[in-house]
Amino acid sequence: MLAVYAAAPRPDDPLAALRIGSRPEPEVPAGHVAVTVRAASLNMHDLWTLRGVGLSADRFPMILGMDGAGTLDDGSPVVLHSMIRSAGWMGDEALDPGRTCLSGGYQGTFAERVVVPVANALPLPVELTFDEAACLGTAWLTAYRMLFVASGLRPGQTILVQGCSGGVSTALVRLGAAAGFRVVATGRSEAKRALARELGACVAVEPGARLPERVDGVFDSVGRATWPHSVRALVPGGVLVTCGATTGEPDRTELQHIFIKHLRIVGTTMGTRAELADLVRFCVSTGVRPVVGARLPMTDAREAFASMRDGDTRGKTVLVPPS
Structure with a gap:
């Protein structure tokens, strides 16, 4: 074969x-x-x-x-x-x-x-x-678990998705917007930022740019290139969910920001069979693809x-x- x-x-x-x-x-x-x-x-x-x-x-x-x-x-x-x-x-x-x-x-x-x-x-x-x-089985399932299982966030809150162009990040924007989150995204080019807006992001900016407001949750699969921005973008008590490091390990942990602002750092990847079944049902019921x-x-x-x-x-x- x-x-x-x-x-x-x-x-x-x-x-x-x-x-x-x-x-x-x-x-x-x-x-x-x-x-x-x-x-x-x-x-x-x-x-x-x-x-x-x-x-x-x-x-x-x-x-x-x-x-x-x-x-x-x-x-x-x-x-x-x-x-x-x-x-x-x-x-x-x-x-x-x-x-x-x-x-x-x-x-x-x-x-x-x-x-x-x-x-x-x-x-x-x-x-x-x-x-x-x-x-659905890897990137979209990872995004589903990040958003709906690992983050502890609720629809209506504001989230930042770093690096909107790949499978996980585009899934996060689509799922977040469909579920009623206010989605902010970053993209290296205007084409990538336009894609984020097409998918449902309210705001799309260059990586590292100042955001209109601090966010309740950040979703980061990029690693070194975005980590400091991800930590600093959070409100006190916010959560950073990471599933990868495509640009490598961060040079700095930003520990002072993490403990002074009472931030949570959560790692996850992929998901369970039951979560995949839930994701399939979510796609069917919402029309998200x-x-x-x-x-x-x-x-x-x-x-x-x-x-x-x-x-x-x-x-x-x-x-x-x-x-």
Whole structure:
């Protein structure tokens, strides 16, 4: 079958590890199902996998892709939950120390077929397309958990979303606006700021710019480049929710601001199967949908990865297998 995969870890040149070619058809163990992939979406995690982050050398070659949607062998449409709990774990999957994920412990979704545990294939309602559903399992689920589970904030409050162009940040703007938050966003270019306003942001400014007012919550996936601004933008008692550091670890912790202003710093990533089911229902009931910035055949995966590496994205990038 055709697949997009990492041949070996390449920390300094991730795209040199990228291959597009034939891989063996997956076997289907007991308790698992095979899914014919109709659409899959890119995440930053895929670039980290090409670099070998969090994956031992003996796990390569590894088919990339954490997110996807498709059909079971009986034709039933499904959306995939990419976090896989360890045997016997009964709590929150995100807190499971033995958890794994697609393109980690399991081969990923950038292929014509993927095998997952039965519980990781959720029914896909007719209101959502395969492309839309393929964007939900990582970036949108992370944003959903950040906003509705981790932050403790309420609709009507004001939030700041840093770096509005990628999957998590665009999801945060869309979800926040749909739920009744007042959303402020930052973007490096006028095009990115215009996108934020399109998605529902009340205000969009340059990174680090003075805000019209301090905010109740900040959502930061950027790290070093935005951290000081994120901390200083908060009202006393505010919360900063972080899910990543695409520009690296912050140079300064801003500890004085944190303890003097009684701020909360909360870390989270991805989410549970139940939260994904809630997110799907939220999309159906509100009409909110992911922004698909690019839709490409899997044979053009190199172009898609280069755009993500260079920060030249607008929402989510979807890959589709050959028809």
